Amino acid sequence: MYLSATRQQSLARVARQYYVLTKPRIVLLAVFCAMIGMFMATTEGESVSWRTLLAGTAGIGLLAAAGFVFNCFVERGIDAVMWRTAHRGSASGDVGNTGMVCFFLALGVTGALLLHLFVNPLTMVLTLATFVGYAIVYTVLLKPRTPQNIVIGGASGAMPPLLGWVAVTDEITAPAVVMFLIIFVWTPPHFWALALYRAADYRRSGLPMLPVTHGAAFTRLNVLLYTVLLTAVTLLPFAIGMSGRFYLASAVVLDGIFLALAWQVWRHYTDAISRKTFGYSILYLALLFGAMLVDHYL
């Protein structure tokens, strides 16, 4: 069947609109962390099977993407009034409601089936629970009601490395919980740094984010306090013997930079510093988990 150039361009534009709703770069880092969880679960000389690696990362990634599309569907009205999210097809109306519902159902069912058929039932159940935690508990129940939405909702975001661990071991043990805790405590400075320089956007949306409900100064203090707590939590992998000196040295350097930025957010705030801190928080998480993986094979 020959499609005219115009038709091809139109299809490509629609495909891109759907792709954007999956928040692909967030899925990428989440799947990266899940993969690290898998490799961290292997013992000396053991490797992750291709079946677990491929089906596990695909299943977790698809269910994460399903959660993000569901979030865009539910928040299409709010996203339309926020400058940062108004471009999304869900907010602009370029992507219809039926299409979004079918899309997140297809993503979610495929992800769950991959995990059930090729990984293990526990990983499928925990990943589905993570989906519910993010799509329903965070997006529908917490986000419109409390400034602690991202702290409690952060539990879903922290699950990927634990899910990766369970995909390999079929059980939850201390190292998986430690990796969960690192992302759980990382989430508030990650998000509140963004919320600070996007405060006007959130005020317009009516969402009870901390800078809107408690003001910038209190939020800036919380960014610093959670970053101090994060520094302590990132020492746990070394403290419990899960990771060695290479990881410890990497964590100390990465934490030092995060603390310096968080201190500036607290004492010498500018939107530019907050934007820089948000951007660094993403690089920080990727490098910290990357260092954990390198250390595992040293």
Ligand code: HEM
């Ligand atoms: C409740 C927890 C979290 C909240 C509220 C949150 C919030 C946000 C927000 C609002 C953005 C900007 C998105 C945009 O403008 O399109 C963002 C970006 C991002 N977040 Fe988070 N985040 C959370 C957890 C996580 C987790 C767990 C990860 C990865 C493991 C992550 C990775 C990223 C990445 C990679 C970006 C950049 C996306 C891009 O540039 O397209 N976030 N986050």
Ligand SMILES: CC(C)=CCC/C(C)=C/CC/C(C)=C/COP(=O)(O)OP(=O)(O)O
């Ligand atoms: C099933 C599974 C593995 C889920 C993945 C969990 C995960 C990585 C959650 C991250 C949470 C997140 C990025 C929230 C974004 O906030 P928001 O949605 O409020 O952002 P927005 O304002 O841009 O819509």
